[in-house]
Amino acid sequence: MQQISHTKSSIAVLVVDDEESIRTILSRYLALKGYTVLTAPDGNQAMEILHSQPVDLVLTDLMMPNVNGRELLQKMAELFPEIPKIVLSGYGTNEDMLVALKTGAYDFIQKPLTDFEILDKAVERAVESKLLKEERDRYIQQLTYLNDIIGFLNKGVSLEQIFDIIASRMKKAIPFNRLAIALINDAGLVETTLVSSDKPVLIKPGATFPLEESSLVLVAQTKKYDIISDLEEYSKKHNSEKARLLLQEGMQSTMTVPLVVGGRLKGFLLFASCNKNAFAPEHVQFAETISGHIVFSLQRGELLHQLDMYNKKLEEIVKIRTHQLLKTQKATIFALSSLAELRDPETGYHL
Known part of the structure; x- marks a missing residue:
């Protein structure tokens, strides 16, 4: 504790x-x-x-x-x-x-x-x-939220459902106004996969950017969280384009948590709040506890999505092959029927 x-x-x-x-x-x-x-x-x-x-x-x-x-x-x-x-x-x-x-x-x-x-x-x-009793109650409450989230994540649902679960359940424990999941794709680019926000966002889902050119590079190198308590001050000091965009969206502070599985960086959880000093280490601990489950569920969700696409393609192939087979069978039956109708022109008997 x-x-x-x-x-x-x-x-x-x-x-x-x-x-x-x-x-x-x-x-x-x-x-x-x-x-x-x-x-x-x-x-x-x-x-x-x-x-x-x-x-x-x-x-x-x-x-x-x-x-x-x-x-x-x-x-x-x-x-x-x-x-x-x-x-x-x-x-x-x-x-x-x-x-x-x-x-x-x-x-x-x-x-x-x-x-x-x-x-x-x-x-x-x-x-x-x-204070000890309050801290104990807070830990019990967070454990309840964690079990709730992990229980849903282990059900193996779609990416969108996973994200909706994360966004709705996490809000009980972490005071954010915006949450985004950014994953590192095969090309090494950071892709903002999904965004949940109660305000209009300028960085849309699907946006990609090089990791080396972003403010996430330090988090990527250290694999440790980063909290910016005052975005306005940070933007002035570091001339950060990302900070300026978030300020335009009404955000005042951020928390970035790396998604690490087996020592490998898979992406980031990006939290933002309309209030300064909104995030504390206890919020990081909560997010880090379920980060592995999130990556696993996202990967499983993607695999299930690919499997579903494969099954649909397979069903389509089976339909096409079945249709072709039926056509062939019909053609064969028609040919046999036509053959059965043929008669010897001299005797008049069926051939």
Whole structure:
């Protein structure tokens, strides 16, 4: 599993306490640590915030007016079970601790808080736990998508069907607006075989270009993926015609994944997005996992297509030969019939 990385500024912590001084101290401290901090004086306002914007962690008191900490924990357990909760309370009894833990509280810290290092570690562990669960769920989801795609690819359907399957299923895991498969043909040229896009495209399916003269040459040499996060900047720096064409189509970033089978480069998967910085290494991992299956399915699809064409030609030959045979048989029967009608001119008997 890849290491989880995040910036603290992207982590939103909600502090819930009826004492304004406590809210101020905690929010300032957490903000200094780099977190984005939200505050609420009671459980009622806390629920309003939870319903209106993303929150990664909740720090809550227990004794509060309106909706108290216990009620907040219970409501969160029903509606937001994925958000970790840390209880901060100066009146915590063993019963309170048990209720907090039963309703999904990640930790229980006694007030007054004299050692903020305890809070630091509790917050970091809770956030890391949430991110790990999200990462696990993402991997499970990607595995589901992979199994789905591979299951369809193994059915041996046509090139167009294969591509439709790839385009529709991959969009669940990779945020692209355009996908193209470019294969290296027998002449060594790169041929854009199929294109799927939700915008008009300038590079049409069937277009060919020399590999050595394209921006794909580095990917071909290294057999490693390439991500361009900002096409506009890339176009200015490298004077790239391909980048200019993609910009005209409204694309802002690209990802190129080589299709390699048995160490040999067979082609490329070309992704493009209308957004900058759309692609990440995790998207590459997903595409690379099924790249071999894609090449195999494309090759098998082409073989099946050729076999189908051969069968059709064979059927046509059989039809022609059958027609010729029937004509020959008819001619023979006619000749025999004519012969049967012949009579000896002297005797009048059939010959």
